[in-house]
Amino acid sequence: MLTKLRYCFIVLAIGVISWGCSNEPENKTAHISGSFTVSDSIDSSGDFSGIGFTIIQKDSANADADTLYHAVTDSNGSFSGLATFQEKRRYPLIISRNKRNLARSGIILAEDDSVFITGELPNIRETLKISSHEHDAMETYQRLGKNFQRVMQLARSGQLKGDTLRDELQKWSNLYWDVYEEEEGTFASNFAAREAIKILESFDKPQMMNRIRAVDGYDDLSDLGATFGKRYMAENKGLDSALVYLDSLAQMTESEGSTKRIAREKIKLLYDSARVDQAQQQLSAFKQSYPEDSTSNWVESMSYDLNYLSPGDTIPEFQFSQNGRVISRDSLSGTPYILEITRLSNRLYQNQFDRTVVIHSIYKNYGLQIVTLPLDESQVTVDAFFEERVKPWPVADAQAFDREKLLKKFNIRLIPTRFLVDEHGKIIRKYVGNEFEDVIQGIQRIINKDKNEEPTS
Structure with a gap:
C-alpha cells in the first residue's frame, strides 16, 4: 500500500511539474553557420580563426543582455551551431575578434530556419551577407520598396496622373500581394500585405477590404482591420457596423496585444463619432481588463480628450497677433476653421x-479658414518654411504663446495635431498625424449641416 501511495505521489508530482512547464514559452531553435575570411592586407597567415559571432537579446535598456548564440571560427573561417530563442524577431548580432567588437548587425531568428553568414575582415560592412528564408524574403520586399518609391516620386512630380497613376498603383499593390502570398509566414510577407492594402486605400477601397478580410485571422495583421477596415466599414456601412466588425476581429484573435489594440481602436472610433458616453464606458472597461495599462500614456491622453476635447466641446482659448490683427478663438467665431498645432520642420x-493648401482653396468659398500655431522655437525656421511657399492663412510667430501651456491645454502628444472647429467654436473632430486624411468628411458635415439649416423660401 505504501509503495502504491509513493508511486501515485511521484506521478502526481511529475504531472504538476509538467503542467507548470507547459505554461512557459517554448524554446525555438535556428541553425546558424557561416564562413569568414581575412584580407591579406591585415593578416597573410591564412588563419581565419578567432572571429566571434554573438546573438543577444536585451529586453530593456537597463537589463543585462542574454546570449542566444555564440560561436568562434576555426582556422578555415567556418562556424556552426544552434541558436535558442523564444520569439521570432530581429536580434542584435555582434561580430568580434581578439576580444574587440568589430561590427553590429541584425539577424532574424525564426523557428527551424537556417541562417548562413559570410563576409571578410576588415571590410565587414561592405562584405557582410546574411542569407536565410527570412532574410532572402526581406531582400525581395526591400528591393520592391525601392522601385516603388521611384514610381511615387514620379507621381509626386506630376509625371503620373489619372488612369496611368491608377494602373501603376494597382500593379504595385499586386506585386506586394504576390510577395505576401509567396513568402507567407515571414516578416517580409506581413510587411508586403500592409503595403498592398495601404496602396489600395487611395483608389480601390472595396478591393482593399477584400484583402483585409483575407488576413483578418492572422494576429500579426489584425491591426489592418482595426484601422483601415474599421474606417471603411464606418464610411460605407455606418458606425454600428464598424463596431460590430471590430468585435468580430476581437473574437478571432488569440493575442492579448491584438485584443488591446482592437479595444483602443473601438474607443477611438466612438470618440471620433461623438459617442462620448459610450467611449468613456469602454475606456473604463479597458482599464479594468488591463490594469497594468490603466496609467499608460494612451489611457491618460484619451481620458483628457474625452473630458475636455471631445466633439461638441468648445475649443480651448488661443490668441496671437499678426500684422496688427488679433487672431483668437473669439475673432474666428462665426466661421468654421482648422486649427493646426505642429512644428513646421516636421x-x-x-x-x-500641399494637400492642405488645396483643401483651403476649395473650401474657403464655404467660409473655411485655417490657423497654424507653430511649435518651432526659432522664427528663422518659420520664415524659412515660407520662403518657397505661399502663406495662405494666418501663422503665429515662433514663441508667440507659452509652448508648454499650449501642449498641455490641447493635449498634444503627436504632431501634427489639428482640430476642425465649426462656426460656433465647437470641436467637430481632433486629427492626429495621418488621421488628417479624413478631414474632408468632417468639412462636408459642416457644409451639409449649414445647407440643411438654410431657410426655405
Whole structure:
C-alpha cells in the first residue's frame, strides 16, 4: 500500500511539474553557420580563426543582455551551431575578434530556419551577407520598396496622373500581394500585405477590404482591420457596423496585444463619432481588463480628450497677433476653421502641406479658414518654411504663446495635431498625424449641416 501511495505521489508530482512547464514559452531553435575570411592586407597567415559571432537579446535598456548564440571560427573561417530563442524577431548580432567588437548587425531568428553568414575582415560592412528564408524574403520586399518609391516620386512630380497613376498603383499593390502570398509566414510577407492594402486605400477601397478580410485571422495583421477596415466599414456601412466588425476581429484573435489594440481602436472610433458616453464606458472597461495599462500614456491622453476635447466641446482659448490683427478663438467665431498645432520642420506636416493648401482653396468659398500655431522655437525656421511657399492663412510667430501651456491645454502628444472647429467654436473632430486624411468628411458635415439649416423660401 505504501509503495502504491509513493508511486501515485511521484506521478502526481511529475504531472504538476509538467503542467507548470507547459505554461512557459517554448524554446525555438535556428541553425546558424557561416564562413569568414581575412584580407591579406591585415593578416597573410591564412588563419581565419578567432572571429566571434554573438546573438543577444536585451529586453530593456537597463537589463543585462542574454546570449542566444555564440560561436568562434576555426582556422578555415567556418562556424556552426544552434541558436535558442523564444520569439521570432530581429536580434542584435555582434561580430568580434581578439576580444574587440568589430561590427553590429541584425539577424532574424525564426523557428527551424537556417541562417548562413559570410563576409571578410576588415571590410565587414561592405562584405557582410546574411542569407536565410527570412532574410532572402526581406531582400525581395526591400528591393520592391525601392522601385516603388521611384514610381511615387514620379507621381509626386506630376509625371503620373489619372488612369496611368491608377494602373501603376494597382500593379504595385499586386506585386506586394504576390510577395505576401509567396513568402507567407515571414516578416517580409506581413510587411508586403500592409503595403498592398495601404496602396489600395487611395483608389480601390472595396478591393482593399477584400484583402483585409483575407488576413483578418492572422494576429500579426489584425491591426489592418482595426484601422483601415474599421474606417471603411464606418464610411460605407455606418458606425454600428464598424463596431460590430471590430468585435468580430476581437473574437478571432488569440493575442492579448491584438485584443488591446482592437479595444483602443473601438474607443477611438466612438470618440471620433461623438459617442462620448459610450467611449468613456469602454475606456473604463479597458482599464479594468488591463490594469497594468490603466496609467499608460494612451489611457491618460484619451481620458483628457474625452473630458475636455471631445466633439461638441468648445475649443480651448488661443490668441496671437499678426500684422496688427488679433487672431483668437473669439475673432474666428462665426466661421468654421482648422486649427493646426505642429512644428513646421516636421516631415509629415511638410508632406501634407500641399494637400492642405488645396483643401483651403476649395473650401474657403464655404467660409473655411485655417490657423497654424507653430511649435518651432526659432522664427528663422518659420520664415524659412515660407520662403518657397505661399502663406495662405494666418501663422503665429515662433514663441508667440507659452509652448508648454499650449501642449498641455490641447493635449498634444503627436504632431501634427489639428482640430476642425465649426462656426460656433465647437470641436467637430481632433486629427492626429495621418488621421488628417479624413478631414474632408468632417468639412462636408459642416457644409451639409449649414445647407440643411438654410431657410426655405
